[in-house]
Structures are given as structure tokens and as C-alpha cells.
Amino acid sequence: MSILIDKETRVVVQGITGREGGYHAKQCMNYSKEYASGGGNVVSGVTPGKGGEIFEGTPVFNTVGQAVSETGANASLIFVPPTFAADAILEAIDAELPLVICITEGIPVKDMMYVKRYLNDKDTILIGPNCPGVITPGECKMGIMPGHIHKQGSIGVISKSGTLTYEVVSQLTEQGLGQSTCVGIGGDPIIGTMYVELLTLFEEDDDTEAIIMIGEIGGTAEPDAALWAKENITKPMVGFIAGQTAPPGRRMGHAGAIISGGEGTAQEKMKIMSESGIHVTESPAEMGLTMAKVLGV
Amino acid sequence: MNIHEYQGKELLAKFGVSVPKGGVASTPEEAAEIAKELTGKVVVKAQIHAGGRGKGGGVKLVDNVSEAKQTASEILGMNLVTHQTGPEGRLVKKVWVEEASDISRELYLGIVLDRSTGLPTIMASTEGGMDIEEVAEKFPEKLLKIPVDPLLGIWPSSARKIAYSLGLPDNLIKDGVRFITNLYKFYEEMDASLVEINPLVQTKDDRLLALDAKVNFDDNALSRHEDVKEMRDTDEEDPLEVKASSFNLNYIKLDGEVGCMVNGAGLAMATMDIIKLAGSSPANFLDVGGGASREMVENAFRILMDDQAVRAVFINVFGGILRCDILAQGVVDAVKSVNVNVPVIIRMEGTNVEEGRNILESSGLDFKVGNGMADAAQKVVEALKN
Numbered sequence: 001m002s003i004l005i006d007k008e009t010r011v012v013v014q015g016i017t018g019r020e021g022g023y024h025a026k027q028c029m030n031y032s033k034e035y036a037s038g039g040g041n042v043v044s045g046v047t048p049g050k051g052g053e054i055f056e057g058t059p060v061f062n063t064v065g066q067a068v069s070e071t072g073a074n075a076s077l078i079f080v081p082p083t084f085a086a087d088a089i090l091e092a093i094d095a096e097l098p099l100v101i102c103i104t105e106g107i108p109v110k111d112m113m114y115v116k117r118y119l120n121d122k123d124t125i126l127i128g129p130n131c132p133g134v135i136t137p138g139e140c141k142m143g144i145m146p147g148h149i150h151k152q153g154s155i156g157v158i159s160k161s162g163t164l165t166y167e168v169v170s171q172l173t174e175q176g177l178g179q180s181t182c183v184g185i186g187g188d189p190i191i192g193t194m195y196v197e198l199l200t201l202f203e204e205d206d207d208t209e210a211i212i213m214i215g216e217i218g219g220t221a222e223p224d225a226a227l228w229a230k231e232n233i234t235k236p237m238v239g240f241i242a243g244q245t246a247p248p249g250r251r252m253g254h255a256g257a258i259i260s261g262g263e264g265t266a267q268e269k270m271k272i273m274s275e276s277g278i279h280v281t282e283s284p285a286e287m288g289l290t291m292a293k294v295l296g297v
Numbered sequence: 298m299n300i301h302e303y304q305g306k307e308l309l310a311k312f313g314v315s316v317p318k319g320g321v322a323s324t325p326e327e328a329a330e331i332a333k334e335l336t337g338k339v340v341v342k343a344q345i346h347a348g349g350r351g352k353g354g355g356v357k358l359v360d361n362v363s364e365a366k367q368t369a370s371e372i373l374g375m376n377l378v379t380h381q382t383g384p385e386g387r388l389v390k391k392v393w394v395e396e397a398s399d400i401s402r403e404l405y406l407g408i409v410l411d412r413s414t415g416l417p418t419i420m421a422s423t424e425g426g427m428d429i430e431e432v433a434e435k436f437p438e439k440l441l442k443i444p445v446d447p448l449l450g451i452w453p454s455s456a457r458k459i460a461y462s463l464g465l466p467d468n469l470i471k472d473g474v475r476f477i478t479n480l481y482k483f484y485e486e487m488d489a490s491l492v493e494i495n496p497l498v499q500t501k502d503d504r505l506l507a508l509d510a511k512v513n514f515d516d517n518a519l520s521r522h523e524d525v526k527e528m529r530d531t532d533e534e535d536p537l538e539v540k541a542s543s544f545n546l547n548y549i550k551l552d553g554e555v556g557c558m559v560n561g562a563g564l565a566m567a568t569m570d571i572i573k574l575a576g577s578s579p580a581n582f583l584d585v586g587g588g589a590s591r592e593m594v595e596n597a598f599r600i601l602m603d604d605q606a607v608r609a610v611f612i613n614v615f616g617g618i619l620r621c622d623i624l625a626q627g628v629v630d631a632v633k634s635v636n637v638n639v640p641v642i643i644r645m646e647g648t649n650v651e652e653g654r655n656i657l658e659s660s661g662l663d664f665k666v667g668n669g670m671a672d673a674a675q676k677v678v679e680a681l682k683n
Contacts, residue, residue, distance in 0.1 A: 023618075082517060083520065083521075106517045107517060108488055108515055108517045108518035108521075109410060109488070109490060109515045109517065109518070110447075110485065110488050110515065110518060112415070113410070113415060113416070113417065113447045114447055114448065116415040117415070117416070117446065117447050117448050118448070132617075144617065144618060145617055146616070146617040146618075146647055146648050148648075149647065159563070160563060161561060161562065161563020161564065162561045162562075162563065162564075162617075163559075163560055163561030163563065163564040163614075163615040163617065164561060164563030164564045164566075164567055165563075166615045166617055166646075166647060167564055167567070167615055167646070167670070170615070170646060170647070187562060187563065189410060189412050190410070190412070190415045214563070216562075216563055216566060217566070218412075219412040219413065220412075220413055221412075221413070224413065240567075242563050242564075242566035242567040242570060243566040243569075243570070244569075244570045244573065245551075245566075245569040245570055245572075245573045245578070245579060246566055246569065246582070247549070247551060266570075282570075282574065283570075283571060283574055283671065284567035284568075284570055284571055284670060285571055285669060285670040285671035285674075286671070
């Protein structure tokens with residue numbers, strides 16, 4: 001077991017003929033071969049106008065709908081450039097894919113405002129945008145993370161960041177702690193899925209023993225999730241917030257801070273997380289170690 | 298991206314948002330020309346991006362054209378210091394000259410994205426003229442927040458609700474609805490990330506006017522607004538940050554002594570944090586991105602070495618897409634071509650890390666290699682002591 005993706009996942013890559021999309025589709029295929037004995041894998045690609053082509057042995061279609069009906073794809077991985085990415089997400093939602101992961105960085109906020117609103121009454125789970133993707137070690141890799149640093153196991157990882165997620169994964173692996181599933185939720189102001197939905201999935205997942213949650217300054221997603229987790233999550237949790245030394249007001253206007261009831265400094269967030277029973281570490285070098293201590297290993 | 302008040306007012310006027318009559322001037326003569334066209338008293342306002350201009354002496358009310366010219370000559374070229382500029386202040390290159398308004402009430406109107414709901418939200422308050430964070434703290438009941446469904450846009454009924462909550466008299470409700478609706482249209486169509494009208498004034502002759510305009514734009518959407526892109530004023534930004542952005546580097550200047558070069562924003566922040574924990578302070582935030590090339594690393598070194606406060610460089614890279622051997626070669630080449638005169642501490646992890654370490658060791662250059670983030674940060678602090 002795991003969350004979101006496993007060895008049954010059949011991935012369609014939107015933007016598979018682009019430079020980024022092609023490179024990472026290949027990497028995901030390699031991971032499937034090397035680490036997942038052919039489990040969760042890329043089964044098709046989509047690039048409008050390139051339908052009929054073959055990419056590394058998998059068929060390319062003009063539309064997501066065709067890719068779904070022809071190859072049984074049940075999850076989409078998006079590498080479409082920012083200007084067209086929202087459209088690609090909408091197409092995947094309309095094809096009724098249960099899971100859509102968007103890697104693209106730099107999508108205009110307004111476009112995501114429309115997408116987020118459209119998602120409201122749909123069953124699709126959107127992860128990202130501006131994220132490294134999702135990996136269930138030993139089963140399926142849907143993203144741009146280096147596969148080899150992961151290890152099968154029972155720690156659920158949720159993080160806003162890319163390389164900082166690799167950092168925490170590598171620290172966990174170093175401590176002998178494998179991961180059930182690692183999810184990069186993305187660092188944009190509007191993202192498809194926040195912490196709470198994923199915490200729920202990890203709580204319900206029998207193979208996840210503990211959860212580590214990595215956040216950063218801005219917004220109130222982490223404290224909101226912490227307060228919710230206090231009542232709803234029974235599994236041990238470890239947390240870290242990046243940006244303890246970040247200067248205030250550099251990335252968001254004052255008015256944004258008011259709406260969310262305060263700027264969302266790392267210190268405030270860590271305080272609320274601690275008070276909610278999450279084991280918070282101040283040092284980014286001790287994320288894995290803290291989890292090992294909490295689990296007594 | 299930020300723009301000046303005068304640019305904001307000119308854009309808002311195009312969307313039918315009423316602003317006082319006025320114009321922008323770079324010389325006292327131009328200021329006088331504009332003042333000639335205006336009726337009654339005139340306000341001369343310094344154009345810099347920072348707030349608190351009035352208190353700093355950058356906004357003056359004058360009686361006639363010759364005073365307008367005189368005041369403009371005093372404000373233009375002055376180094377305006379406000380609570381937002383820091384002690385060094387900001388050079389004033391332009392003034393906005395406008396017809397003075399006979400104010401009856403000062404209100405507040407703003408539109409911003411509420412990150413927790415993902416919805417644009419209109420904020421309105423009868424307490425205009427003061428900082429809105431102060432209003433939120435002291436009189437939270439006086440701050441109305443109305444979320445807008447982006448798929449539907451703003452409805453007259455929502456705008457009416459806001460207009461009434463602002464206590465507008467009956468004869469101004471229609472104008473109020475138009476003002477609010479047009480402001481939302483501006484926010485939406487122009488991909489603004491923040492629009493703040495503070496104060497929005499009701500004049501004694503019953504008009505509604507945007508007396509000030511603070512507008513920020515979504516950087517990700519600038520490619521579809523060439524006109525807005527051209528409004529960027531790099532004189533308002535830190536020179537090193539301007540240089541870094543020309544290299545496509547994500548850099549923010551801080552006031553510490555350790556120059557940081559990291560791939561990924563989250564790891565870059567975590568790197569700043571660990572430097573602090575080790576007992577020093579970061580000189581900058583610098584994200585070289587996922588696929589840092591040799592050229593990028595070189596440019597990053599140039600930026601770091603331009604900062605006189607930097608006494609050591611800490612490179613922290615988790616190689617995923619970016620391979621450690623490529624990074625190491627980039628660092629070696631960069632140190633050879635850029636004059637790097639401070640200790641360089643490198644921590645690398647991930648893809649091809651062994652090859653990377655070999656390249657550093659055989660380069661003949663004096664790098665210190667950290668084993669993990671904490672060890673590297675410790676080595677940085679030790680290097681600073683020498």
C-alpha cells in the first residue's frame with residue numbers, strides 16, 4: 001500500500017515530445033524498469049499535433065481522451081510550458097483522470113485561480129503545479145526527483161519544496177527509514193492539493209507509520225494543517241519550516257498577509273505545529289534524525 | 298512586479314476607475330505645465346515605490362502654478378527617506394502633479410488573492426488613510442472581505458453590498474458600484490496580484506476618487522502584458538538583484554556575511570537557516586535553479602563577489618536533474634575565471650556525487666567540502682574565524 005500511486009499506475013505524460021517532458025518521461029520509465037520491476041509506468045504521451053508518433057516505444061496522442069481510451073492511462077504527468085499548462089490541466093480533468101500531477105513552474109496565478117475553482121466539484125486530485133511530483137519507492141515514480149535516493153518503507157513525506165524534499169528523503173534513507181510515498185505539493189500561491197487532504201490519505205494508509213511535513217514561510221497552510229492534525233491524525237508527525245531567516249515582506253504584499261491573519265513567519269508556524277503535537281526541528285540537517293528519535297530507532 | 302503611483306493611476310483610468318486629474322513630470326517646468334491645466338490647489342507627490350512618502354516630506358499641497366514649480370524643484374532629486382526605504386532613502390526622479398481633492402471621507406478598497414481559498418478577495422473599510430494591517434488589528438469588524446468567484450466575476454449585488462458597507466450616500470451608490478466593478482476588471486484582466494486604493498476618497502462635491510494607487514503584478518503573467526513589463530523601474534530595486542535577474546538568477550540581498558549558492562528555493566531557505574544556527578548570517582538568498590549550467594554558476598559567483606559584505610561562500614547543492622560532476626566542473630571553472638578571494642565551502646549530494654568530489658579535489662584549488670549540511674555550515678563558520 002501507499003498513497004496516490006502504486007505499481008498499477010498507468011501514466012500519460014502531457015508534453016512528452018518537449019525537452020523537459022521527454023527527458024523526465026524517460027527517467028520515469030527507467031525507474032520503473034530498475035526499481036519497480038516494470039510496475040507503475042508511462043504508457044502514453046500527449047502532444048497536440050504529434051498524434052501517431054512513438055516516443056521510446058510508447059504511443060503519442062493528440063488528446064488526453066484518446067490516450068485514456070487507447071492505453072488505459074489513469075494518471076497524468078504534465079510538463080507543458082507555463083502559458084499552456086492550465087489548459088493541459090483542464091484537459092486532464094475533463095478526461096476524468098483521478099490523478100493529475102503538474103510539474104510546470106511559472107503558471108500565472110489567475111490561470112490557477114480558474115483551475116482551482118473548476119476542480120471544486122470534480123473528483124480529480126491535482127498535485128502541484130511547480131512541484132517535483134510524487135514517488136512511491138519501488139512501485140512508481142511520477143516526477144523529476146532522483147529515484148535512487150529513495151527506499152521502500154513506511155514514512156509518508158509531504159513537502160512544498162523540490163530539492164529540500166530530496167534532502168529530507170536522503171536523510172531518512174540514511175537513518176534506514178524508507179518512505180511509503182513522497183509528495184511534493186508545490187510552492188505556488190495556489191496549488192491543487194494542500195497538506196490536509198494528503199494527511200488524511202496517509203492516516204488511512206496501513207503502510208504508513210509516521211509522517212514528515214516540510215513547509216516554508218508564507219500563507220497559513222502549515223499551521224492550519226497542524227491544528228487539524230491535532231484532532232485527526234494518530235500517527236507520529238515530524239515537521240520543519242524553511243525560511244526562519246527570511247526577511248519579511250519580500251514575496252507577498254501586506255494585504256495578502258492580512259487576509260491570512262499574519263505574515264506566516266517560520267517561527268509562528270513552528271510554534272503552532274509544536275503545540276499541535278508535531279515534533280518540529282529547527283535544523284534542516286536533523287529532519288531524518290528527528291524522525292528516527294521519534295520512532296525510537 | 299511593482300509600479301509607481303502615476304503608472305497605476307494611468308492604468309486604472311483606462312479601466313474607468315476615477316482618479317484625480319493630473320500628470321507626471323520629470324522637471325519643475327513640466328510640473329508647472331501640468332499645474333496650469335488644473336483648477337484650484339495642487340498636490341505634488343514624489344514617485345518612489347516605498348510607502349510613507351507624506352511623512353518623509355515627499356508629498357506637498359501648494360496654492361498655485363509657481364509654487365507647484367518651486368515644490369517640484371525641491372522634491373525632484375531629493376533623497377526621500379521613509380520607514381520603508383531604509384536610512385539610505387530613495388532618489389526621486391519623477392513627481393505626480395494632481396488637482397487637490399476637497400475630502401469629505403477617506404475609505405479603503407483593495408483586491409488580493411486569499412491563498413487559503415484560492416479566491417480573489419475584495420477588502421473594504423471605512424477606515425481609509427491608515428495602514429490596513431493596523432485596521433485589521435484594531436478594528437477587525439471594520440474590515441469587510443468579499444470573496445469573488447473567478448468563473449463568474451463580480452456581480453452588481455456584491456459590488457452594491459460593498460458600496461453600502463462603505464457608508465456611501467444614496468446618490469453615490471451607482472458610482473461606487475462602477476468604481477468597484479471596474480477595479481475588479483482591472484485586477485482580473487491585468488493579472489494584478491494586489492490593487493490597493495488607500496485612501497479612496499469621497500469629496501465634498503460627492504465624487505469618488507482613487508487618491509492613491511498601489512498595484513503589484515503577477516511576475517508569471519508579465520509575458521502577456523508587454524505594456525506593464527515596460528513600466529519596470531530598475532532604479533527602485535537593489536542593483537545586485539537587477540544584475541542577478543538579468544542572468545535569470547533568483548537572488549535576494551540580505552545583510553549577513555555568508556554568500557549562498559543553492560539549487561531550489563526551499564533548500565536555499567534551509568541553507569540560510571543552517572548558517573544562522575551555526576552562528577553566522579546569510580548574505581543572500583540565491584537559487585540557481587534545477588539545471589544550473591557552468592555559465593549560471595559563473596554568473597552566480599560574479600554576483601556574490603560583487604557583494605563587499607561576503608566573507609565566505611557556501612555552495613549547497615542536491616543534485617537531481619543537476620548532476621554533481623557538472624556542478625563541480627562549473628565551480629572549478631568559475632573560481633578560475635572570476636576573482637574569488639574568500640573561502641569556498643561546498644556541500645554536494647545526489648546524482649554523481651563521487652565524480653563531483655573527485656573533480657573538486659583534483660582541481661588544485663582550495664575548496665572545503667562539507668559532509669552534510671550541518672558539517673558544511675560548521676566549516677563555513679570556522680573559515681570565517683581565520
